[in-house]
Amino acid sequence: MRALTWHGKHDVRVDSVPDPRIVNPRDAIVEITSTAICGSDLHLYDHYIPTLKAGDILGHEFMGIVAEVGPGNRKLKVGQRVVVPFVIACGQCFFCQKQQYSACDNSNPAETADMSETLYGYPMTGAFGYAHLTGGYAGGQAEYVRVPFSDVGPIVIPDGVEDERVLFLSDILPTGWMAALNCDIEPGDTVAVWGCGPVGLFAIQSAFVQGAHRVIAIDHYPHRLDLAKELGAEVINYEEVHVREALVEMTGGLGPDACIDAVGMESHGVTPDNLYDHAKAAVALVTDRPHALRQLILACRKGGRISVPGVYGGVVDKFPLGALMEKGLQVKTGQTHVQRFSHELLKLILEDKIDTTFLISHRMSLEEAPQGYKLFKERQNETTKVVLKPKQAPASVH
Numbered sequence: 438m439r440a441l442t443w444h445g446k447h448d449v450r451v452d453s454v455p456d457p458r459i460v461n462p463r464d465a466i467v468e469i470t471s472t473a474i475c476g477s478d479l480h481l482y483d484h485y486i487p488t489l490k491a492g493d494i495l496g497h498e499f500m501g502i503v504a505e506v507g508p509g510n511r512k513l514k515v516g517q518r519v520v521v522p523f524v525i526a527c528g529q530c531f532f533c534q535k536q537q538y539s540a541c542d543n544s545n546p547a548e549t550a551d552m553s554e555t556l557y558g559y560p561m562t563g564a565f566g567y568a569h570l571t572g573g574y575a576g577g578q579a580e581y582v583r584v585p586f587s588d589v590g591p592i593v594i595p596d597g598v599e600d601e602r603v604l605f606l607s608d609i610l611p612t613g614w615m616a617a618l619n620c621d622i623e624p625g626d627t628v629a630v631w632g633c634g635p636v637g638l639f640a641i642q643s644a645f646v647q648g649a650h651r652v653i654a655i656d657h658y659p660h661r662l663d664l665a666k667e668l669g670a671e672v673i674n675y676e677e678v679h680v681r682e683a684l685v686e687m688t689g690g691l692g693p694d695a696c697i698d699a700v701g702m703e704s705h706g707v708t709p710d711n712l713y714d715h716a717k718a719a720v721a722l723v724t725d726r727p728h729a730l731r732q733l734i735l736a737c738r739k740g741g742r743i744s745v746p747g748v749y750g751g752v753v754d755k756f757p758l759g760a761l762m763e764k765g766l767q768v769k770t771g772q773t774h775v776q777r778f779s780h781e782l783l784k785l786i787l788e789d790k791i792d793t794t795f796l797i798s799h800r801m802s803l804e805e806a807p808q809g810y811k812l813f814k815e816r817q818n819e820t821t822k823v824v825l826k827p828k829q830a831p832a833s834v835h
């Protein structure tokens with residue numbers, strides 16, 4: 438089959454690779470109909486995440502048609518359309534029982550789990566297409582994918598519902614939703630969201646659905662800020678105004694009640710702390726550039742809440758721990774427990790209470806995926822989301 442494979446920093450290619458096959462009884466094979474490129478894929482593209490190997494198949498946002506089902510799965514049927522969560526979870530361990538699916542203890546094989554245990558104290562949970570730290574599973578930017586524990590993760594989509602309405606149930610919609618839930622929104626709250634990429638935009642949308650009174654969105658790309666405005670947010674362009682001063686002014690001196698970091702480890706901006714992070718990261722003294730996170734800890738009101746869906750990988754410097762503690766801030770973060778939210782969010786989509794299709798700026802064939810990565814990396818203003826259609830020929834997709 439054809440698949441998008443990683444070969445090094447900014448080098449991804451579409452290659453012919455062996456077809457996946459059922460390995461364990463609970464596996465299924467899914468034929469991909471739509472798959473998307475995520476901000477998290479850019480961390481791989483930029484080689485910020487260790488343990489990738491040349492030839493690894495990327496992609497963790499995908500859906501398709503069940504092509505084959507292992508003998509241990511009595512739930513899925515061949516021919517069903519499913520969206521597959523990016524988190525691979527067994528459904529049975531201590532964590533899965535608590536619906537903390539992104540902490541599942543059974544989905545990262547021992548050889549690779551040991552590696553993440555050394556880094557984080559506990560092994561990471563398995564995920565599709567996301568380096569060998571998370572199990573080394575082949576991803577879904579391909580014609581077919583093997584889905585382990587396929588009786589737990591995939592959610593069946595009713596006939597007649599187009600792929601694009603539900604594709605983002607795989608990751609960014611539940612991620613935006615959990616980011617907002619982690620703010621414990623109260624009536625009258627003002628929520629500030631750093632980053633108007635897909636995760637930030639869905640966090641804005643979710644914050645309103647969950648009852649936020651006001652949402653203030655921060656970014657520097659005019660088009661992404663316009664999308665935030667269309668969702669009802671007030672906006673701050675951090676290249677034009679001082680973010681903290683603007684937030685103080687907009688909130689009558691208090692600061693936002695809750696702040697969401699939808700930026701993650703590759704913060705932009707030419708502030709002294711960010712330049713310092715760049716220099717230290719270049720010589721491997723730090724791994725992440727948390728400028729936005731520092732800024733939002735300082736901007737949040739006293740006693741406020743901080744939610745961090747943005748991905749961080751390692752250690753950082755100049756972290757304002759004093760401000761965090763002295764202001765009495767609460768912090769919630771984590772990879773998304775996707776499976777916990779699938780049914781609730783599918784229902785909201787089918788009731789037309791959430792529409793995510795506005796986000797898609799580019800539709801491409803799988804063969805054009807390297808171009809999609811380049812656009813999503815280099816032309817972020819207008820490239821808000823790239824969807825790949827592996828079953829369609831290059832010329833037929835626009």
Ligand SMILES: NC(=O)c1ccc[n+]([C@@H]2O[C@H](COP(=O)([O-])OP(=O)(O)OC[C@H]3O[C@@H](n4cnc5c(N)ncnc54)[C@H](O)[C@@H]3O)[C@@H](O)[C@H]2O)c1
Binds near residue numbers: 633635655661675
């Ligand atoms: N927790 C999870 O399970 C999960 C799931 C999906 C994505 N993520 C992470 O969420 C983050 C966002 O993902 P995305 O797909 O929206 O990525 P993206 O790269 O498309 O968007 C990031 C946005 O942040 C903006 N930004 C950069 N520096 C900023 C700053 N200093 N202040 C304000 N905005 C700034 C950028 O201009 C960009 O628009 C990434 O770190 C991604 O890895 C986490």
Ligand SMILES: [Zn+2]
Binds near residue numbers: 478
């Ligand atoms: Zn993703």
Ligand SMILES: [Zn+2]
Binds near residue numbers: 529532540541543544
């Ligand atoms: Zn589990």
